[in-house]
Amino acid sequence: MPERIDCDVCVVGAGPAGLAVAAAAATSGLSVVLVDKEATGEDRLNGGCVSSKAFLAAARRVHDVRNAGRFGVEAQGVSVDFARVREHVEGVVRHVGPFGSLERFAGLGVRIIREDARFKDRKTLLAGETELRARRFVIATGSRPAIPEIDGLGSVPFLTEETIFDFAETPRHLAVLGGGPFGIEMAQAFRRLGSEVTVLGADRALKDDDPELAAIVLRELRREGVTVREQVEVTAICQSDGGLEIALSGGEPVSCSHLLVAMGRRANIADLGLDAARISFGDDGIKVDRRLRTTNGAVYAVGSAAEGPDFPHWGAYQAEQVVRSILSRAGARVDPSLLVSSLHTDPELAWVGLGEEQARQRYGRINILRWPFAENDRAQAEGTTIGQVKVVTSTKGRILGAGIVGRGAGDLIAPWALAVTRRMSVRDMMMPVLPYPTMSEAGKRAATSFYTPRVQNPAMRVFVRLMAALG
Numbered sequence: 001m002p003e004r005i006d007c008d009v010c011v012v013g014a015g016p017a018g019l020a021v022a023a024a025a026a027t028s029g030l031s032v033v034l035v036d037k038e039a040t041g042e043d044r045l046n047g048g049c050v051s052s053k054a055f056l057a058a059a060r061r062v063h064d065v066r067n068a069g070r071f072g073v074e075a076q077g078v079s080v081d082f083a084r085v086r087e088h089v090e091g092v093v094r095h096v097g098p099f100g101s102l103e104r105f106a107g108l109g110v111r112i113i114r115e116d117a118r119f120k121d122r123k124t125l126l127a128g129e130t131e132l133r134a135r136r137f138v139i140a141t142g143s144r145p146a147i148p149e150i151d152g153l154g155s156v157p158f159l160t161e162e163t164i165f166d167f168a169e170t171p172r173h174l175a176v177l178g179g180g181p182f183g184i185e186m187a188q189a190f191r192r193l194g195s196e197v198t199v200l201g202a203d204r205a206l207k208d209d210d211p212e213l214a215a216i217v218l219r220e221l222r223r224e225g226v227t228v229r230e231q232v233e234v235t236a237i238c239q240s241d242g243g244l245e246i247a248l249s250g251g252e253p254v255s256c257s258h259l260l261v262a263m264g265r266r267a268n269i270a271d272l273g274l275d276a277a278r279i280s281f282g283d284d285g286i287k288v289d290r291r292l293r294t295t296n297g298a299v300y301a302v303g304s305a306a307e308g309p310d311f312p313h314w315g316a317y318q319a320e321q322v323v324r325s326i327l328s329r330a331g332a333r334v335d336p337s338l339l340v341s342s343l344h345t346d347p348e349l350a351w352v353g354l355g356e357e358q359a360r361q362r363y364g365r366i367n368i369l370r371w372p373f374a375e376n377d378r379a380q381a382e383g384t385t386i387g388q389v390k391v392v393t394s395t396k397g398r399i400l401g402a403g404i405v406g407r408g409a410g411d412l413i414a415p416w417a418l419a420v421t422r423r424m425s426v427r428d429m430m431m432p433v434l435p436y437p438t439m440s441e442a443g444k445r446a447a448t449s450f451y452t453p454r455v456q457n458p459a460m461r462v463f464v465r466l467m468a469a470l471g
């Protein structure tokens with residue numbers, strides 16, 4: 001006889017998005033069941049984020065040591081022990097794992113079922129032998145690497161985000177299919193650790209990022225020796241002497257020793273019984289409205305199982321909105337203009353709010369403010385002068401979006417995220433007294449530059465002189 005459970009909220013999927021829903025719902029006093037087929041608590045809170053960042057951190061150390069000469073520090077014979085780099089990555093993942101472990105959620109009162117989930121009908125979910133009925137279901141089943149139909153790909157060995165660290169030595173020549181954030185981050189890391197690296201992408205590399213800031217990252221990658229080939233179509237892949245050969249339409253083939261497929265992700269929704277639950281979906285995931293409701297009013301979808309941006313922090317934000325909707329009839333809408341992202345290359349690239357083109361389309365006239373890191377005293381001292389702050393404002397100075405490329409951009413974006421969220425203006429960003437010398441001053445200088453054309457206006461100069469004479 002199957003067990004039957006009734007609860008307020010049933011969450012399917014224990015990645016960062018599902019865990020955030022479960023935690024918020026349980027701490028709000030709702031009865032919560034969390035179903036995940038394979039969650040072990042290891043690396044679950046972060047998808048592949050933490051392992052890839054630990055790997056990038058190792059690569060940055062190599063780069064910094066190799067480039068310490070300008071500080072008068074010479075290091076000879078820098079070598080990379082790939083097995084120990086892997087140990088470092090695994091150690092970090094082990095350390096982070098327990099914080100996301102399901103036992104902690106059980107401690108919050110969340111009932112956990114480790115089974116494959118599937119809808120039986122509009123109101124019932126099956127998890128192994130258990131039949132679940134919930135006031136609200138939340139689908140958070142995430143996504144997995146998309147493997148495109150390329151002639152020969154099925155019969156050659158290749159790596160994905162799931163197997164990227166599964167070898168003992170640094171690969172001789174890594175070809176990366178896909179110039180998105182994952183491909184570009186890995187390209188830089190492997191290059192710094194000693195591989196030859198070639199990136200092959202169908203579009204502009206980093207196509208979802210601000211083109212001006214992305215160009216700075218790509219210039220650095222190329223300067224470090226990564227070959228980035230954009231707008232190329234891979235037509236076939238086959239095994240060759242000691243490696244693989246990748247055929248391209250309209251270009252010389254590329255030979256490599258290892259191949260990484262980084263061509264995006266596909267939602268894990270195929271076996272969820274979505275048709276039985278009358279939930280619509282497309283190629284980009286489950287269709288949701290601004291409140292994250294699916295076409296079945298009792299079911300929400302969050303994280304990378306749903307169409308829309310795919311970042312764990314965005315999944316956590318969606319989770320808050322969903323739990324607010326579950327708790328109140330008024331409901332809570334997702335505000336896409338609050339989206340923030342951070343590419344963890346060196347230099348990093350972070351953006352929050354509207355992009356330049358989006359802002360132009362929505363507001364017509366806008367202002368763009370810039371401040372280069374090269375004008376920042378701390379950047380000079382640290383040797384981190386590659387980068388800039390770029391701010392998009394309304395003509396009245398309201399901050400619509402902001403981006404930073406440069407070392408530490410992912411952290412430096414925080415005050416700008418507050419500015420966009422609280423609809424602040426450049427005046428607000430000029431107000432705090434900031435410590436000197438710090439990188440954060442670059443942001444304040446960018447904000448201040450809003451007034452430069454006004455101060456230089458002849459009429460304004462006359463006015464200022466008049467005020468000074470009266471003062």
Ligand SMILES: Cc1cc2nc3c(=O)[nH]c(=O)nc-3n(C[C@H](O)[C@H](O)[C@H](O)COP(=O)(O)OP(=O)(O)OC[C@H]3O[C@@H](n4cnc5c(N)ncnc54)[C@H](O)[C@@H]3O)c2cc1C
Nearest residue numbers: 013015016017037047048049117141142303304310311312
């Ligand atoms: C290598 C890599 C690096 C990344 N780095 C960053 C980064 O630096 N910054 C950033 O913002 N984003 C990064 N991302 C993106 C980030 O990992 C995703 O946005 C995030 O993991 C999505 O979370 P999720 O909860 O929606 O899904 P997932 O993390 O995929 O979790 C889904 C869960 O659902 C479970 N599940 C699936 N199907 C079923 C089923 N039928 N029944 C029961 N359970 C099921 C799975 O077992 C899994 O536990 C990176 C992604 C990758 C691959």
Ligand SMILES: NC(=O)c1ccc[n+]([C@@H]2O[C@H](COP(=O)([O-])OP(=O)(O)OC[C@H]3O[C@@H](n4cnc5c(N)ncnc54)[C@H](O)[C@@H]3O)[C@@H](O)[C@H]2O)c1
Nearest residue numbers: 178179180181182183201202203262263264310342343344
């Ligand atoms: N720092 C971060 O925020 C970070 C880091 C890694 C991954 N992620 C997230 O993880 C997810 C997966 O990342 P991703 O980079 O794999 O996906 P993506 O969808 O962002 O990029 C895929 C890339 O592959 C290219 N591509 C697709 N089909 C192709 C083809 N047939 N031939 C050649 N190129 C092709 C696309 O042009 C694109 O540049 C994304 O949602 C991403 O946002 C985020």
